Ligand SMILES: Cc1ncc(C[n+]2csc(CCOP(=O)(O)OP(=O)(O)O)c2C)c(N)n1
Ligand code: SF4
């Protein structure tokens with residue numbers, strides 16, 4: 001998909017279901033300034049979702065899809081789990097991979113896109129649960145990072161296997177008892193952000209999805225760094241309210257409680273020197289772009 | 303390889319075999335197939351037009367390859383598909399209802415589709431049952447999704463399936479063309495016009 005292809009044939013326009021007409025007319029494909037603030041005023045790239053009511057994964061999806069720098073040139077790779085129920089409802093190309101294989105699939109995909117579309121930017125973004133990223137897919141996750149593959153890995157960390165009813169995951173906290181893990185976890189939460197840094201990721205962030213502006217920033221940084229330099233990793237706390245016994249309205253508070261400075265999802269980031277340089281350059285360019293836009297606006301008004 | 307298997311109206315019930323596995327071959331250029339038997343393209347044109355004109359709810363299902371104007375060829379095909387639909391609408395009697403229902407993409411949106419306005423390849427039977435569609439034509443649907451869908455239709459409904467295929471044809475349809483172009487779709491519209499009034503409408 002690229003921008004010029006998101007066009008309905010005129011003779012077919014009126015028979016297209018309204019959500020597709022809306023996507024073409026009011027979505028933010030191709031808009032350089034797209035971001036979380038478009039939510040509510042533009043057509044979102046997520047139609048409906050089949051997650052539990054109030055599941056923070058749905059917020060995370062909305063913020064991420066609103067923040068992708070070039071959705072028309074992005075392919076997402078998902079894996080089995082609660083997230084995979086959402087992908088059928090998003091307006092972005094995506095591939096469902098066999099559970100755990102997501103980073104291997106993304107590797108081949110990114111390389112193929114680079115060969116197939118030379119000179120064009122194609123972003124690949126993996127989005128999978130903690131079970132897929134850290135347990136069953138750990139080999140694929142790490143090997144992609146060792147190889148310096150140029151794509152972003154996002155883990156929706158809900159600290160267990162939610163979709164299969166609550167089994168223990170490597171990212172679960174020590175001592176936690178889940179519906180299908182009655183003994184309680186006997187070892188510490190795996191320190192994947194630290195492992196990511198040691199494995200060669202150039203940008204690593206561990207946080208919750210309580211703040212949409214923060215998610216926009218980290219998504220944009222992660223994708224731009226992956227384009228230019230190498231692998232990036234975001235670990236986002238999206239609590240499974242169903243499994244921790246919270247109701248629909250309590251997901252946000254749960255995230256806020258877990259991001260306090262002493263808590264496990266206090267904001268942490270790692271940026272390699274190379275990535276820091278790129279971000280500084282990008283910030284300068286962005287400043288210049290905005291200033292230029294302002295100048296142009298002023299000259300039009302004058 | 304000779305075969306006694308025929309690709310006929312269903313319901314063939316749960317898991318109908320892939321027609322290819324039963325020995326059904328694809329047509330060569332200039333040909334089509336009817337129920338698995340290779341025929342000339344003209345013969346297939348006439349038979350398809352007759353199926354349309356004798357159905358209660360003859361329906362065209364355009365897929366993403368013609369719904370989206372992703373290149374000039376696709377846009378021309380969309381014009382031709384619309385023309386075929388308008389011709390069909392003008393050629394059926396008042397007891398028949400021609401329909402044009404899109405398959406905008408292949409996302410398995412189960413059970414969320416609205417069968418009045420769209421068809422989804424993963425459960426095409428919902429749209430066919432809801433609108434009581436008894437003859438349909440696929441056009442602009444990618445091969446794999448078309449085969450999947452055509453088999454589901456054969457399995458669970460009694461709808462007659464026609465494939466206006468842009469590649470080598472569909473053995474899982476009851477009638478298939480190959481190498482579809484805008485011109486070929488227009489030619490089918492001409493056949494519909496030509497046979498208008500000469501085909502017994504449904505009771
Ligand atoms: C190869 C394979 N093994 C096991 C499963 C069963 N399975 C489905 S979802 C799931 C757990 C998903 O957990 P996670 O990745 O944390 O995602 P969540 O549902 O928590 O968002 C498992 C083990 C599968 N689908 N495929
Ligand atoms: S089971 Fe948990 S993670 Fe999955 S949709 Fe429900 S609340 Fe969200």
Ligand SMILES: [Mg+2]
Nearest residue numbers: 129130160162
């Ligand atoms: Mg999980």
